[in-house]
Amino acid sequence: MRYAETGFNLEIDLTRGNIEKVQTDPRDTELYLGGLGTNAKILWDRVPPEVEPFSPENLLIFSAGLLCGTPATGCNRTIVSTISPQTELMAFSMMGGFWAPELKYAGYDKVILRGKSPDLVYLWIKDDKVEIRDAAHLQGKGATETSELIRKELNEPKAQVASIGLAGENRVYFASIEQGRSSASRGGIGAVMGDKGVKAIAVRGTGDLNVADPAEFFELCNEVLEYIKFREDNPIPGVMPILAGLGSPQEMQVHDEKWHTENFMWGNSRHRRKGFWNEEVAKQWTDTMTTARTRLISCYNCPMKCGATISMPGLPTYMMKCFSKLTYTMAAMADLDFGLRIAQRATEYGVDGFSAPQVMAFAFELYENGILTDNDLPGMPADNNERFFWLLDRIVRREGIGDVLANGTYWAAKEIGNGADEYAHNNIKKHEQLPLKLSMLNPIYFLMYATGEKINITQIEGQFPQAPFPTREEREAFVKDWFQVPDEKFKQYFLDWELRGENSIPYYPTVEMSCDIVDWQEKMHYIDDALGMCAGLSSFPLKPPYHIHNYPKFISAGAGIDMDEASLTKAAKRYRTLVRAVNIRRGMRRKDDNPPKNHWKKRFPELEKELLDTYYKFKGWNNDGIPTKESLHDLDLDYVSEDFIERGILTDSEDAPAKETAEASAE
Numbered sequence: 001m002r003y004a005e006t007g008f009n010l011e012i013d014l015t016r017g018n019i020e021k022v023q024t025d026p027r028d029t030e031l032y033l034g035g036l037g038t039n040a041k042i043l044w045d046r047v048p049p050e051v052e053p054f055s056p057e058n059l060l061i062f063s064a065g066l067l068c069g070t071p072a073t074g075c076n077r078t079i080v081s082t083i084s085p086q087t088e089l090m091a092f093s094m095m096g097g098f099w100a101p102e103l104k105y106a107g108y109d110k111v112i113l114r115g116k117s118p119d120l121v122y123l124w125i126k127d128d129k130v131e132i133r134d135a136a137h138l139q140g141k142g143a144t145e146t147s148e149l150i151r152k153e154l155n156e157p158k159a160q161v162a163s164i165g166l167a168g169e170n171r172v173y174f175a176s177i178e179q180g181r182s183s184a185s186r187g188g189i190g191a192v193m194g195d196k197g198v199k200a201i202a203v204r205g206t207g208d209l210n211v212a213d214p215a216e217f218f219e220l221c222n223e224v225l226e227y228i229k230f231r232e233d234n235p236i237p238g239v240m241p242i243l244a245g246l247g248s249p250q251e252m253q254v255h256d257e258k259w260h261t262e263n264f265m266w267g268n269s270r271h272r273r274k275g276f277w278n279e280e281v282a283k284q285w286t287d288t289m290t291t292a293r294t295r296l297i298s299c300y301n302c303p304m305k306c307g308a309t310i311s312m313p314g315l316p317t318y319m320m321k322c323f324s325k326l327t328y329t330m331a332a333m334a335d336l337d338f339g340l341r342i343a344q345r346a347t348e349y350g351v352d353g354f355s356a357p358q359v360m361a362f363a364f365e366l367y368e369n370g371i372l373t374d375n376d377l378p379g380m381p382a383d384n385n386e387r388f389f390w391l392l393d394r395i396v397r398r399e400g401i402g403d404v405l406a407n408g409t410y411w412a413a414k415e416i417g418n419g420a421d422e423y424a425h426n427n428i429k430k431h432e433q434l435p436l437k438l439s440m441l442n443p444i445y446f447l448m449y450a451t452g453e454k455i456n457i458t459q460i461e462g463q464f465p466q467a468p469f470p471t472r473e474e475r476e477a478f479v480k481d482w483f484q485v486p487d488e489k490f491k492q493y494f495l496d497w498e499l500r501g502e503n504s505i506p507y508y509p510t511v512e513m514s515c516d517i518v519d520w521q522e523k524m525h526y527i528d529d530a531l532g533m534c535a536g537l538s539s540f541p542l543k544p545p546y547h548i549h550n551y552p553k554f555i556s557a558g559a560g561i562d563m564d565e566a567s568l569t570k571a572a573k574r575y576r577t578l579v580r581a582v583n584i585r586r587g588m589r590r591k592d593d594n595p596p597k598n599h600w601k602k603r604f605p606e607l608e609k610e611l612l613d614t615y616y617k618f619k620g621w622n623n624d625g626i627p628t629k630e631s632l633h634d635l636d637l638d639y640v641s642e643d644f645i646e647r648g649i650l651t652d653s654e655d656a657p658a659k660e661t662a663e664a665s666a667e
């Protein structure tokens, strides 16, 4: 008997129209858990580095996390993994909502797509009945519109539908997959779905899941619910409003946007607007939001209501959550009314709400600086806000300059030339980042930005406060009930962290402490992504209900896998290393672990070198960021080191770097 998981994947060959239900190996669950962990294993095994993102050989994997569909509160993530057209590395983007539990109830843990359909299709999964259906009539339709049309045509109002819009169909590198109450946006996974000719996957499941120890599992769930209630009644003092509670940052409920609007950058991540947030703006934005927000909504089995349905006058309703509330507004230097209007169109087109606004702001900055001219933007409206709508339309249709910009700022800058590179200034691993530019280097964030392979800093950070609290008393109060720490030493790290003086950034937390903190933060995110847990209840907020002490119990009682903190830590390290191995095999090296050069004004090259050197060692990677033979052996990943040796990425002796590595280091 399999617990928590179904033990079956759906394998769909789109070229041949073949559908198979394949039993999975329970040993893989023990080693890699599920979700991201087993996705990484499949990509390692079946997608060699020669495979291009838009090759039929590339896989697109939709995976429910290991505990999705169980009663664990907030466990509803679908982890979508593939090779990204933008970074050319492994993309793994998460979406909440209802899709993953529905897939489990239909009897599957994953849907694995390979090949390419000659015509646009959608997939319909209803328990054991799985069909590839014609989607010609859905071509060009919006993502939300598509979901509604499919539900109607199937006469299945409860079907959960993940779909792409025009951006995915046209292989825009930052195309998302939308799913009514959530979206998987980073890494251009929607473009791969479009390339495979799949407009949507609709799923309806009516089966059950088993958990190994129901009584224990329910007790654990009740403890989590009680803690959520406790935190709701006791917000954390001394931190910004979005970090005081749980869930995804509560942008739909919080009206005070002083922190984001004055600390994040506007335009093409260039302009800080100190003093922007005044009474007049606060009133205007609050009015806009309260008029537009028709309802607060949650994902499957979660009380947090992080999302909202937004209805702008004259426009169809759509769903929004988190910082996408502000990304378009700030990129266009506009107001919230504009931001909520363009986000509706962008959601239907299916584009990443972080990258799309930056790509447009980048283009207009090039125009202001004469690198793009009127010839490149024929017919562009004079009005600033209308320009953004106009350019968005061209990008998703790949018309004119839109065809170049549709590849994101990194690739567009290369194609445009003439110094455009300097304007694509906010990328790591070829991917747009949050519009943040800061003053003093922060060693923790340096390591997270540099080595993160999730691309998105919000899905790497969490657990440890982002900044020290001003007084010792406040810090003492904070650590008092901080039981989520994996080790008491983290409390001391925080207690001694000062705003100024010897124990302040960039030299405090020390290099060793920074390695510990980043490793803890990253580990929690990777565990969430295997279990299907929402980061908003675990790895992202301070003092969350799920943590390293109760997770092993959830896995044991839920999936029936004997797990303690040490074995969970090892499993997470195993598939985190496997993700790195997939990327190393695709050419990623130390040179790519590099935050934007203007992310901090004050940089410390020697300290940064020491941070990377030490962190690599800490993680079991060599000086070029490649997992060593010894560390791979410790993680039962000998098959990875064998492959690395065969490809000349590692040498058998390990001491001498492989030829390729030696050359890269000398560059």
Ligand code: SF4
Binding pocket: 074, 075, 076, 096, 097, 246, 247, 248, 297, 298, 299, 300, 302, 303, 304, 305, 306, 307, 534, 535, 536, 537
């Ligand atoms: S915390 Fe928010 S984003 Fe996370 S599952 Fe709950 S409602 Fe969804």
